[in-house]
Amino acid sequence: MKITDAKVVVTSPGRNxxxxxxxxxxxxTGLGDATLNGRELAVVSYLTxxxxxxxxxxxxxxxxxxxxxLYRGAYWRRGPVTMAAIAAVDVAxxxxxxxxxxxxxYQLLGGASRERVRTYGHANGRDLPExxxxxxxxxxxxxxSIRVQTGIPGLKAVYGVHSAPDAANPTRLDQxxxxxxxxxxxxxxxxxxxxxxxxxxxxxxxELPLLHDAHHRLTPLQAARLGKExxxxxxxxxxxxxxxxNQEGLRVVRRHTxxxxxxxxxxxxxxxxxxxxxxxxxxxxxxxVTHFGGVTPLRKLFDYAAQYxxxxxIHGPEDISPVGMAAAVHLDLAIHNFGIQEYSGHTxxxxxxxxxxxxxxxxxxxxxxxxxxxxxxxEELAAAHPYAQGYLPVNRLQDGTVHDW
Ligand code: CS2
Ligand code: MG
Numbered sequence: 001m002k003i004t005d006a007k008v009v010v011t012s013p014g015r016n017x018x019x020x021x022x023x024x025x026x027x028x029t030g031l032g033d034a035t036l037n038g039r040e041l042a043v044v045s046y047l048t049x050x051x052x053x054x055x056x057x058x059x060x061x062x063x064x065x066x067x068x069x070l071y072r073g074a075y076w077r078r079g080p081v082t083m084a085a086i087a088a089v090d091v092a093x094x095x096x097x098x099x100x101x102x103x104x105x106y107q108l109l110g111g112a113s114r115e116r117v118r119t120y121g122h123a124n125g126r127d128l129p130e131x132x133x134x135x136x137x138x139x140x141x142x143x144x145s146i147r148v149q150t151g152i153p154g155l156k157a158v159y160g161v162h163s164a165p166d167a168a169n170p171t172r173l174d175q176x177x178x179x180x181x182x183x184x185x186x187x188x189x190x191x192x193x194x195x196x197x198x199x200x201x202x203x204x205x206x207e208l209p210l211l212h213d214a215h216h217r218l219t220p221l222q223a224a225r226l227g228k229e230x231x232x233x234x235x236x237x238x239x240x241x242x243x244x245x246n247q248e249g250l251r252v253v254r255r256h257t258x259x260x261x262x263x264x265x266x267x268x269x270x271x272x273x274x275x276x277x278x279x280x281x282x283x284x285x286x287x288x289v290t291h292f293g294g295v296t297p298l299r300k301l302f303d304y305a306a307q308y309x310x311x312x313x314i315h316g317p318e319d320i321s322p323v324g325m326a327a328a329v330h331l332d333l334a335i336h337n338f339g340i341q342e343y344s345g346h347t348x349x350x351x352x353x354x355x356x357x358x359x360x361x362x363x364x365x366x367x368x369x370x371x372x373x374x375x376x377x378x379e380e381l382a383a384a385h386p387y388a389q390g391y392l393p394v395n396r397l398q399d400g401t402v403h404d405w
Contacts, residue, residue, distance in 0.1 A: 001024050001025060001026050001028070001059060001060055001061060001096075001100070002024060002025045002057055002058065002059065002060075003022055003023070003024055003025075003055045003056055003057065003058050003059075003060050004023055004024060004025050004056065005021075005022070005023040005056070006020065006021070006022045006023075006047075006051070006052035006055045006056065006089075006092075007020070007021050007023075007052070008020055008021075008034070008044050008047050008048050008052070009021060009377060009379060009382050010040065010041075010044055010386070010387045011353055011381075011382035011383070011385050011386070011387070012385045012386060012387050012388050013347060013349040013350045013352070013353045013381075013382075013385045014347045014349055014350060014385075015318060015319060015350075015390070016035065016037075016040045016387055016388065016390060017033070017035045017040075017321040017323075017350070017353075017354075018033070018034040018035045018036070018040050018043055018044055018047075018084075018088075018321075019031055019032070019033060019034065019035075019088070019321065019323055019354075019377060019382075020032040020033075020034050020047055020052075020088035020089060020092050021092070021377065021379075022055065022060065022089070022092040022093065022096065024060055024096060026100075028060075028096050028099050028100055029095075029096070030060070030091070030092035030093060030094070030095030030096035030099070030372065031091070031092055031095055031323045031373065031375055031377055032087060032088030032089055032090065032091035032092035032093075032095070032294070032323065032327075033087070033088060033091065033289070033290040033320065033321040033323040033324030033327070034047060034084050034085055034087065034088035034290070035084070035290060035319060035320065035321050035324065036080055036081060036084045036291070037319040037392055038179075038390065038391045038392040039080070039081065040387065041387070042081045043081050043084045043085050043088075046081055046082065046085040047085045047088060047089075050074075050085075051070060051085055051086075051089060054069075054070075055089065060093050060096045060097070061093075061096075061097055061100075063090065063093045063094060063097065063296060064296060066089060066090075066093060067086065067089075067090055067293070067294065067296050067297070070085075070086045070089060071086060071293065077269075078268060078269045078271070079268065080266070080268055080291055082268075083268035083269065083291060083292060083293040084268075084290060084291055086293045086294060087289060087290050087291065087292065087293050087294040087324075088290075088294075089294070090293060090294025090295055090296050090297075091289060091290075091294050091295055091323065091324070091327045091373065094108070094294075094295050094296075094327070094372075094373070095372040095373045095375075096372070098371055098372045098373070099371045099372040101371070102371050103371060104330065104357075104367055104368065104369050104370060104371065104372070104374060105295075105327070105330040105367070105372060105373050105374075106330040106331075106333040106334045106367055109295070109299065109330065109331060109334035109335070110334050110335075111334065112333050112334065113333065113334055113335060113336050113338065114333060114338065116333075116364040116365065116366050117329055117332040117333055117338070117341050117364055117365040117366065117367075118144065118145065118340055118341065118363065118364050119143065119144075119145070119316075119340065119341045119342070119343035119360070119363055119364060119365055120143065120144075120145035120146060120147055120209070120211055120236075120340055120341075120342055120343070121138040121141065121143035121145075121146060121147065121343060121344070121345075121363075122138070122146075122147050122149065122160070122317075122344055123135040123137070123138045123146045123147065123148055123149070124148075124149040124150065124160050124161045124162060125150060125151065125161065126150075126151035126161055126162075127150075127151060128150075128196070128199050130151075131148065131150055131196070131200070132200075132203055135148070135200070135203075135204060142360070142361060142362045142363045143363045144209065144362075144363035144364075145208075145209035145210075145211065145236060145340060145363070146208060146209070146210060146211070147160075147210075147211040147212065147213060147239075147342075148196070148197070148200060148210055148211070148212055149161055149212070149213060150192070150193070150196045152185065152188050152189050152192050153188065153192060154185065154188050155183050155184065155185060155188060155189075156182075156183050157180070157181075157182040157183060157393070158182060158183075158184070159182065159213075159215045159393075159395070159405060160213060160215070177389055178391065179391035179392060179393055179394040180391075180393040180394070181393065181394055181395075181396055182393045182394070182395050182396070182405065183395070183396060183397075183398065184217065184395050184396065184397055184398075184403050185397065185398055186217060186218065186222060189217070190218075190222060190225065190226060190229075193212070193226060193229075193230070194226075194229040194230060194233075197210065197212070197230055197233040197235070198232070198233065200233075201233050206234065209236040210233065210234075210235050210236060211235065211236045211237050211238075211239065211262075212230070212235060212237075212238055212239065213239040213240055214226065214238060214239065214240055214241045214242075215239075215240050215404070215405065216240045216242070216243045216244075216266075216404040216405075217395075217403065217404050218241055218242050219242060219249075220242045220246075220249035220250070220251075220252035220253055221252060222242075223238075223241035223242040223252075223253045224252050224253045224255070224256035224257055225256075226238065226241065227241065227253055227256065227257030227258075227259035227261070228256050228257045228259070230257075230259050231257060231258060231259055235259050235260065236260065236340075237259070237260040237261060237262040237283065237284055237313075238259050238260070238261055238262070239261075239262040239263070239286070240262070240263060240265070240286075241253055241261060241263075243404060244263045244264070244267075244272075244276065244282075245272070247272075247273075247274070247275035247276050247281070248275060250263070250275075250276055250279075250281035250282060251279065251281060253281075254279075254280075254281050260283040260284070261281070261282045261283055261284070262282065262283065262284035262285075262286050262313050263276060263282045263284075263285070263286060264276075264282075264285045264286035264287045264315075265286040265287065265288065265291070265315040266291075267286075267287050267291075267292070268287065268291050268292050268293065269292070269293070269297070270297070270300065270301050270304060273285060273301065273304075273305070277304060277305050277308050277310060278308065280308050280309065280310065282310060283310060283311065283339075284310065284311055284312070284313035284339050284340070285301060285302070285305050285310060285311075285312060285313065286313050286314070286315050287301065287314070287315065288314055288315035288316070288320050288324060288328065289314065289324055289327040289328050289331065290320055290321070290324035290327075291315070294327075295327055295330075295331055298314075298331060299331060299335065302331075302335045302337055303335075305337065306335075306336060306337035309337075310337070311337045311338060311339030311340075312331075312332065312335060312337060312338050312339050312340075313339045313340050313341070313342065314328040314331070314332065314341055314342065315342055316328060316341055316342035316343045316344060317342065317344045318344045318345070318346055318347075318350075321346075321350075321354060322346055322350065322351065322354035322356045322358075322375055323354060323373065323375050323377075325343070325346075325356070325358065326356050326357070326358050326367060326373040326374055326375045327373050328341060329341065329358050329365045329366070329367040330367045330373060332365070332367075333366070333367055341365060343360065343365060345360065349385070352378065352381060353377065353378050353381050353382050353385070354375055354376075354377060354378075355375070355376045355378065356368075356374060356375045356376075357369070357370035357374030357375070358374060392405065393405055
């Protein structure tokens with residue numbers, strides 16, 4: 001079997017998605033997600049101009065070799081653009097291999113280790129009434145675990161909180177030609193958050209798994225303080241509590257709190273995790289198939305993390321396309337040290353562009369039994385919704401200083 005075509009499809013059914021479609025001389029095709037929120041066109045060029053021409057004529061079954069060729073052969077390695085491009089090729093080749101085998105991808109990854117994949121959904125509110133309504137809405141949709149994000153008194157626009165009650169995902173890209181500026185005040189945030197979780201526990205009880213995303217905004221000591229102050233509310237996890245490129249910083253947090261920690265959605269190779277994993281500074285690894293170079297390396301990361309009792313928690317917001325989500329759910333079903341899958345869902349139009357076999361019910365996902373990853377791309381509908389420039393927001397402190405968003 002030989003690869004005869006590799007093309008990049010960019011579509012924007014409400015937000016931008018980048019998809020690689022690989023075609024073989026036997027007519028079997030594979031899809032891979034290459035979406036990098038706010039920098040999509042960089043990956044489009046990396047694939048179109050530098051990778052796709054090298055794939056033509058190669059054997060699609062040589063997944064590991066192709067991965068190593070693209071990773072080591074580029075000389076310049078790692079980084080979100082490179083690894084999103086490699087991920088798209090990797091997933092498309094797994095899709096092809098599984099289709100040729102006539103099996104759903106998870107069967108090629110060792111088969112099912114569980115019956116279904118538990119998920120968590122996003123709840124948010126500018127104030128407690130809105131937040132409670134949003135939590136109730138997610139519970140009504142079937143979610144059994146809830147991420148809680150809240151407005152902060154005195155701040156106009158905060159990550160994860162919509163301008164209107166439970167509106168569309170705030171990280172979805174508005175078609176702006178410049179990033180929307182959000183405002184931040186760490187002291188105001190640290191004063192406010194413990195009380196919010198006390199109120200949520202009082203309203204929803206002690207058993208509902210609650211997650212919170214600090215979104216890279218705290219210093220290690222501030223993160224340690226927050227983790228400690230949240231201990232009475234027994235969170236499922238505190239996510240991205242501090243920018244973890246400084247992996248040693250998590251030693252400070254770990255020393256002060258037993259609140260479980262999740263890190264890694266912005267990490268794209270195992271080297272980003274080495275200290276975090278070997279010193280057991282975190283409890284969940286968050287990388288997505290789409291941003292970590294594909295199924296091939298992410299499975300290796302999970303197996304490495306398993307040796308340190310660390311579990312998976314694949315990143316799954318709306319800006320991971322249904323192609324990336326499908327690949328994730330196949331991996332979720334197969335690995336032993338599965339933790340939880342983030343699942344924001346997608347718009348109806350997105351689900352029409354990307355018709356997928358995975359299903360969501362009773363708070364759980366299942367990849368389905370369709371051969372491959374189980375996604376079909378409606379290219380005509382995709383073409384009807386062309387790319388539109390858009391950026392992630394930028395965060396500034398009250399004095400105007402840029403801060404992590
Ligand atoms: C967030 C993401 O889902 C999460 O945990 O951190 O929504 C993140 O803000 C976006 O994926 C950025 O594109
Ligand atoms: Mg996050």
